[in-house]
Amino acid sequence: FILVSSDLWSCNCQCPTLPSPPCLTLTNIASQRGRASPRSSMACINLNLNVDVNSCLSGLKATLRLGGPKSGIEKLEKEMTRLRSKRDDIKNQINEAEREGKIPTNEVSQWLREAEILEGKVADIEQDFQSMSEYSPVLLSFSCQFKLVALNLLQAATAFCYISIVHCSVFVRVASVANCFNLTGGTSSNRTDAFAANIQEDELENAATDQTQRAGDDVPIRESSNCCSIIQRAAKKLDEANELMSRAGALDPIATVGPLKPTVMLPISHRPPVGIESYVEDIVGYIDGGEGNIIGIYGMGGVGKTTVLKSIQHHYLLKHTIFDPVIWVVASKDCQLKRLQMDIAKSLGLKTLQESDDEQTCSDKLFSYLKNKKCLLFLDDIWEHLDLQLLGMAHSATERGQQQQKHPRKVVVLTTRSETVCAQMKAEKKIKVRCLDSEQAWQLFEQNSDGDVLSSDAGIKFIAEELAKECAGLPLALVTVARAMSGKRSWEAWKEALHRIRDKHEWTTICLPEDSLVMYKAFKLSYDSLENDSIRECLLCCALWPEDYEIDAFHQLIKCWIGCGIINEFNVINEAFAKGYSHLEALVAASLLEKCDSHYEVKMHDVIRDMALLMVSGLKGNKRKWIVKAGIGLSHLPRQEEWQEAERASFMRNKITSLQESGASTFPKLSMLILLGNGRLETIPPSLFASMPHLTYLDLSDCHITELPMEISSLTELQYLNLSSNPITRLPIEFGCLSKLEYLLLRDTNLKIVPNGTI
Template identity: 40%
Template sequence: MFEKAWNHLMEDGIRIMGLYGMNGVGKTTLFKKINNKFAEIADRFDVVIWVVVSQGTKTSKLQDDIAKQLHLCGEDTEEWENKYESEKASDIYKVLKGKRFVLMLDDIWEKVNLEAIGVPFPTRENGCKVAFTTRSRDVCGSMGDHEPIEVTLEWNKAWELFQNKVGDKTLSPDIVENAKMVAKKCRGLPLALNVIGETMSAKTTVQEWDHAVDVLTRSAAEFSNMDNKILPILKFSYDSLVDEHIKSCLLYCALFPEDEKISKEKLIGYWICEGFLGEDDLDRKRAMNKGYEILGTLIRSHLLMEEANTYAVVMPDVVREMALWIASDFGKKKEAFVVQAKVGLHEIPKAKDWGAVTRMSLMKNKIEEITFSSECCELTTLFLQNNNRLRNLSGEFIRSMQKLVVLDLSFNNALNEIPEEISELASLQYLDLSFTRIEQLPVGFHELKKLTHLNLTYTDRLCSISEISKLLSLRILKLMYSKVHGDVSLVKELQLLEHLQVLEITISTESGLELISGDQRLANCITGLVIQDFRQKPFNMSLLVSMVNLREFRVVRSNISEINISDLQNPTRPCFTNLSSVFISNCKGVKDLTWILLFAPNLISLCIDFSEDVKEIINKEKATNLRGISTPFLKLKTLDLLCLPKLESIYWSPLPFPYLKRIEVGDCPKLRKLPLNATSVPRLEEFVIVMDPLEHETELEWEDQDTKIRFLPSFDRVNHFS
C-alpha cells in the first residue's frame, strides 16, 4: 500500500492525492510513512508541511499551524494571531508562491479551501503537491482527486494479523472457525484486529469464543444506526478490561486533543486526584506504580500507543471516539463530557445543561475570558491549559464548580490573577498554575484543605507563597523556576507540611541549601532541584547526597569555579541512582562535569549550553582516579551541547551508547571528535546527529573509516525553512 501511494504521489501529473478509508484502517500511519519518505529526497522540495486538520478545525487554526512551520510567527505569536484571516493568507502566500512545497493534510472532514488559507494551488508549473487523508470519498472529489486511493486491508492479511495477535497456542482447531468470524467483525481495520486479538489471546475455550461472536453480533445489531461501525467492536475490548478503575483511566484520556502526546506522569497525577487508583492514592510512589501498571495494560491492549521516547502516550483517534461515545452514555448524554480541545475557540462553548457536565476540556484554544455564571455543579475536571490569551476568570464561574477536583490552568501566559473564589472549592485536589504570570496567590488560598497537588513551575512573577504550611493535605509541590526560591523562611514553612512527598524547588543561597539538605525528610521529597544565581566557589556535591530521590538537577546563571565531590565518604559507588536529567546553562567557571556524570548511572538526558569555560564533559585524570565506577552514559538517550566555545572533548575514547537517540552539537568550534566507534549505537535507525552549522560535520575526526561510514547517514539533513 505504501509503495502504491508513494509512487502515485510522485508521478509528474499528480498534484493532489487523497487517501480515504474507515477510521482505524491505518490512513495516518501510511501518511506518516509518506511524510518521513520526503526526508530522503529533501533536495526535491523546499519544504514539507504537515498539518492535522480534524473535525471542526477553523481556517485560522490551519493558518496558525502552517505559519509555525514556515517560521512566520516568530517569538511574538500574539502579533500573528491578532491578524485577520485574509492577512494571514497573504503572508503565507507570499512565502509559498516561490517555493516547491508539499502540503500534507491529515484527517480532513470537508473541502479545505486552499486559497482561503493562502496556499497556492499545486500545478505542473510550480511543481507543488497536496496530499490528504479523509474518511469520505466524496471529500476526495471536492478536493479535486476523482481517483483517490482507498486504504484497506485484504482478508488474508487481516487474518494473518489477527492470528499473530491471538497466538498459535490459543487457536486450536475447534476455535479457528469462531476466530475467523471474530476477525471478520473487525472489518479489516488493523487497530480493531490488534485490540480484539489481544483481548481474545487468553480465551482458550470454545464457549468463550462463542460468547465473543454472540456479543459482537448483538452489538453490531444494537448500534446498527451508527455511522462508525467499529465503535461497538472496540467496546467489546473495553468491556473486557478487568477493573472499573482501568476503564475510568482510559475514558479520561479522551479529554485530550486528537493525536496529543500525553505525559504519562501528568496523566497519572490526574488519575490519582480523581480517585481512580483507589486506596493507593495516599502513597505517591505506590499510586504512581499502579498508574504505570494501568498504562501498561492499556498499551498492551492497543487502546493507547506509547511514544518512542516512552514518556508519553497517544490515544488512537478511533479509540478516542469510542471513549467519548461511552463517556456520553452511548450518545444519550453528550454533555457529560464536553471536549472541544484544540479547535480554535475564542469563547467558552454553549451547553444546554451545564449542570450535567462532569468533565470539560477546552485546552489549547484562544479563549480570552470566562465570565458566565451558569451552575457547573457536577464538574470534577476542568482543562483550560494552553489558552495563551486567557486573562480573566470570573469569580462566579469558579464558585459554581463546588465538586471540582482537577483544575489545570497551566501555560496561560496572559493570566496574572486567580479569583479569590477559588478558596471556596472545598473538593479541589489538583491545581496547576505553571507557566502563568500570577503575581500572588489569592486571599484565602490556604483554605484549600484537600489540595494535594500544586504546580507553580515557571511562575516567574510569583513573589511569595506565605502560609503554604496551612495546606495540610499537600503532597506534591512544584516550584522550579518560580520567583519563590528556597530561602530559610520558605524551608521552615515546608518543614511543617507533614504529608509532603514530592518537592521541586529552586535554591539560590547556600544557607537554604544546607537547611533543606540537612532535613532528611524534606531531602527525601526532592525530585527536582535548580541551583540558580549561586556564587559559591567551589560547589560541593556532597550537599545533595541526602536527596536520594533526585531525578532532575539544573544549574543555571551561576559562577562556580568547580563542582566537586571531595566530602563524600565513599566516592567509589554511585550516589545519585535516580538522577535522570542534568541541565547546565549560563555557568561560568565550570570546566568539566566529571563530578556528577560518573555518579549518575541512570542518566537519560544531558544538556549543557552557554557555559563559556566548559572544556571537557568528563576529565580523564579525575575519572581514572575513581575506582569501581561503571562506564558513563549507558542509559543516555539525548545529549545536547550548545554554545560551548572551549569544549574540546566529551570523553577520551569511544563509548557504548545502547539507548542513545540524539546527539546535538551547536556552536562548539573546538569539538572535533564524538566518542563513537562502529559499535557504539546498536539501533542506528532510531539515531540522529544534529550539527549546527551542518558544515561542521566535514571537519569531524572519526575513530576509523568504518565509524565514519556507519554514522554519516545519521546526520540530520532536513532543510530548516527560513
C-alpha cells in the same frame, strides 16, 4: 628511462627517447629464462616523470624532524591518542546534548568527519610500516640518519624513484639503493644476488605468469612504502592531527537547537502493513509521473488511510532528494487554519511566524519560505475545504505552461473520510481505501494475535476466524479485537468474546451506522478486556484531550489520573507515577493508545477517541455525562444549559478570553473542569466557583491568570488545583479554606507571596 637489476625481466628494445604520454612498458622473458643468465637480465622501463622537487625536499625536512620511521610512527601515534581522547569527549558531550533535544553544529560534524578520515589514513601508514618491517629488514637496519638525509638529497637532485612490482618490490628497492649507496658492504651484484636468492622460486614464477597474462596493460604504480615515504607521510599526518587538536578548542558550542532531519523509524518486529501496497504504488507512481499536484485519499474511519499516507511519506523521506522539504501535519475535526500554519512552521523549523500574526501574515511568511522549494505536504484527516495557498502552497493544479515552469513543483497528499472533501480540494486523483478482503483480514488478525495460541488449539483458531469476520475487514477493528484477545488461552474466553460481539440485544439499543457499530463492538470488547476499572478510567480520561493531540504522559496525563483519584493507593508520589506508567503500557499494548515519536508522549486514534466519547456521553442510559470541546477554537464557553448536567467538562486548548457569570449551584454535578491552554484567559469571575459546589478537580494551567478571586474558598471539595504556567503573583488568604486540597501545582509562576495559613 631507468634500468633496474632483476631476475625476471629483460629488454628487447633499443631504449629510444621517452614517449610523450606517460607509460610503463615491460617485456616478460620468463619463458626465455633458460637462455638468459640472471646477471644479463635487465628490464627497460619507459616512464614519463613529473617530479616536484619541493616534494622531495619535504622528505628531508620530515627526516630531520621525526628521525627514523619508527620514531615518526611513535610520535604520530602519541598525537593520535590525544586526538582520539578529544574526539571521545566531544561525542560524549553530543550524546548529552541530544538528550536535551539538541543536534551537533555543522562545524563539529565536519571536525568529527575529518578526525575519522585521518584515523583511517594513519592506520594505513602503520600497516605499511608493519609490512616494511617484515619484508625490508635491510632498510630498517640503517640507523645512521645521515644516510636517510643523503637519500632525500639525491631524490631531490636526480628525481630518483622506486618501482614496485608485486613480490619483487622489496628486491627492486634494495637493489636500487644498494647500487646507489654502499650501505651494507660488498659489491652491488653480490648483494643483489644474495637478496634475490631469498625470494622463493614459485613466487617469482607466479609473478611472471601474472604479468604475462596482463601483457600490454598499463601497470599501476602505487605509493611506495620505503623509509623516506613512511617518514614523509607520518610528518604530514602529524601536522593534520596537530591542526585538528588546535581547532578542537574553538568548537563552541558543541550542539545547538535545530530542526531534526526526518527519519524513518520502524519497530524491531516490523512487518509491512497488510493490504495497502497497491494504494502506495499507485500514488507514488502518480506523483513521480508528474501528472498532478493534489491527491485525495478517502475512506471510512479506521480503514487505514493514515497508514497509507505514512507509507508514502516513508518512501519520500528515503528519497529526500526528490522533495525538500517533506512536511507532515494533522488537521483533525474542527481544526483551525492558524493552528495548521503554526504546525507547518514548526515542522520546517521556521521561527518567523508569531502567535500574534493573523492568518494572511502567516500565509505570506510560509509562501515566502517555500516558494523556491520542491515541497511535498502530507495533510492527514481533514474534514472540510482548506485553502492550500493559505498554507504556503502554490496551488499549481490549474497553473500550466510558463507559470508552472517558473516555480518548483509542490504536491499535496491528503486524507479524509469524505469524497466530497476531495472534490472540494480539487484533487486530480481520488483513491478510496476499502476494507480488507477475508484473506487479508485474517492475515492482519494473525499478525496481532498470539500465534502459539492459535496454532495450539483448532477450536480457538476457528473462533478467532469468526471474530475476524465480525470485524468486516476494518483494519482498526481487527487490530483492536486481536490485541484484546492476546493472552487469552482458554476456549471458553474466546467463546465468550464471540458471544458478546454477536449479542444483538446489546447492540440494537445503540443507534449507530453499520460501519460505526462494527468499530464500537471492537472497542467495547477491548475496553471490557482491560485488566481492571482503573485502567478503563485511565483510557476514558485520554478522550478529554483534543483529537489527534500528542499528550505529555508525565506532565499532563499521569498527573490527571492522580488528580482524579484513579491512582490513589501509594505512599510516595514516585509510586503513583510508576503505577501510571504501568497503566500506560497496558493501553499501548492493547492498541488503544499510540506512542508518538517522543517517548514521553502518547495519542489516541481519532476513531478510538470517538468510541470513548460515545461511551461517556453519547449513548442513552449512560451513568456518565461528559462534555468535551477541546481544541476546536472556542472563544467562549457553551451555553449553560448545554453542560449544566455534566460531570466532567474539558474546554482545553481553545481561545477563551472570558468566563460568564453564573448563578449559585448552576453546575451541581460537575466534578472536573479543565481550562488549560487558553492563553488569553486572564480573569476568573467570582461567581463561577460558587456555581460548582462539588468540584474536585480544576486545571487552569497555561492560561494568563494573574490572580484568583477570594470566592475560591467556596470550592470546599477541591482536591486538585493546577495553576502552572500562569503569571500569578500571590494566593488569596481564603486559600486556606480549601481543607481537602491534596495536590497544588505551581510550576512556572511568578508567585512571590504565600500568606501564613494559606497552605
